Amino acid sequence: xxxxxxxxxxxxxxxGCLLVRDEVTLRITEVEAYxxxxxxxxxxxxxxxARNAPMWGPPGRAYLYFCYGVHWMLNVVTGPEGExxxxxxxxAEVMAxxxxxxxxxxxxxxxxxLCAGPGKVAQALGLDGAFDGHDLLAPGGLELRAGxxxxxxxxxHRLGIGFAxxxxxxxxxxxxxxxxxxxxxxxxxxxx
DNA sequence: CGCCGGATTTAA
DNA sequence: TAAATCCGGCGA
Numbered sequence: 001x002x003x004x005x006x007x008x009x010x011x012x013x014x015x016g017c018l019l020v021r022d023e024v025t026l027r028i029t030e031v032e033a034y035x036x037x038x039x040x041x042x043x044x045x046x047x048x049x050a051r052n053a054p055m056w057g058p059p060g061r062a063y064l065y066f067c068y069g070v071h072w073m074l075n076v077v078t079g080p081e082g083e084x085x086x087x088x089x090x091x092a093e094v095m096a097x098x099x100x101x102x103x104x105x106x107x108x109x110x111x112x113x114l115c116a117g118p119g120k121v122a123q124a125l126g127l128d129g130a131f132d133g134h135d136l137l138a139p140g141g142l143e144l145r146a147g148x149x150x151x152x153x154x155x156x157h158r159l160g161i162g163f164a165x166x167x168x169x170x171x172x173x174x175x176x177x178x179x180x181x182x183x184x185x186x187x188x189x190x191x192x
Numbered sequence: 193c194g195c196c197g198g199a200t201t202t203a204a
Numbered sequence: 205t206a207a208a209t210c211c212g213g214c215g216a
Contacts, residue, residue: 032199041199043212051212068200069209075199088199119200160199 001146003059003078007033007085010059010078012175012192014087016149019074021125021142023097026115028147029180030091032158033173034075036084041161044084053133055084060137060144064122064129071119072128076136076144090159090174091116091182092124112181152178154189 002013011033019026034042036055043052043065054063054077063075063086079085092115094101101107101124107114115124122128125142136144155172176183178191 034199043199046213049212065199065212066210068198069211071200073199090199117200123201158199 001144003076004080005078007035007078007087008171008173010076010085011087011173012153012155014076014089015153015175015177016147018095018145018147019089019092019121019125019142020145021127022100024094024100024125025096026092026101026121026124027095027180028089028092028177029150029182030089030116030174030176030184032088032090032175033078034086034088041158042084048084052084055086057081057133060135062131062134062136062142064127064132066129067119072122073118074122074125074127074131088118089121090118091176091180091184092121093180093182094124113184114182116182116184150177150179153192154178154183154186155192156189159185 003010011031014031017028036044044055058081059078061077063077064072067073074089075086077086104124104126115121154176156174158173
C-alpha cells in the first residue's frame with residue numbers, strides 16, 4: 001500500500017487489500033480517487049470544513065460521510081498530511097464472515113453484487129459516523145490490511161458525478177480488480 | 193436561517 | 205423511474 005501518495009496512485013494500490021472488522025473480512029475490488037480543492041468533484045473542493053477535515057489528515061485514516069440521507073460512505077485518506085485526498089471504497093468481495101454480512105445487508109444469499117457499491121460496503125461492515133477519522137492501520141475496530149492484489153486492473157471515469165469536466169476526462173479516477181465481478185458498470189472500464 | 197442537491201440503493 | 209431521507213455549504 002502506498003497511501004502517502006496522490007489518490008490516483010494510492011487508489012489502484014488499495015485493490016485487493018482487506019478490510020477487517022471482527023469476523024468480517026472484505027477484499028476491496030473497486031475504488032475511486034478524490035483530490036483536494038483543485039478537484040471540482042471532491043468534498044474538499046470548497047476548502048477545509050468540519051465534515052471533510054479527515055481528508056487533510058494523515059494517510060490511513062477513515063473518512064466517512066452520510067450520503068443522500070441514507071447511506072454511509074467509506075473513504076481511505078491518502079496523500080501527505082496537510083494535503084486533501086481520499087479514496088472511496090466502491091466495492092468488495094466477502095472473504096470471511098458471510099453470515100454477518102448477509103445479516104447487515106439484509107440479504108438472503110451471496111451474489112457477486114452483494115457488496116458492489118459504496119453504500120453496500122459500509123453497510124456490510126456495519127460502519128457509521130463513529131468510524132470517521134478512525135486509524136485503519138492500527139489494531140482494533142476496523143482495520144486495513146495487505147491482501148491479494150488483482151492480476152489485472154480496470155480503469156475508467158467516475159460514477160455518480162453529475163457533470164464531466166475536462167479534468168475528469170483527462171485521466172482515470174476509478175479502478176477495479178480485473179478478476180472480480182463485484183464491480184459496478186464493469187463494461188464502462190478498460191484495462192489499465 | 194432556509195433552500196438545494198448529492199461520491200446511492202432499492203423496489204415498483 | 206422515483207422515493208427514501210439528511211445535512212453540508214451557500215446565498216439571503
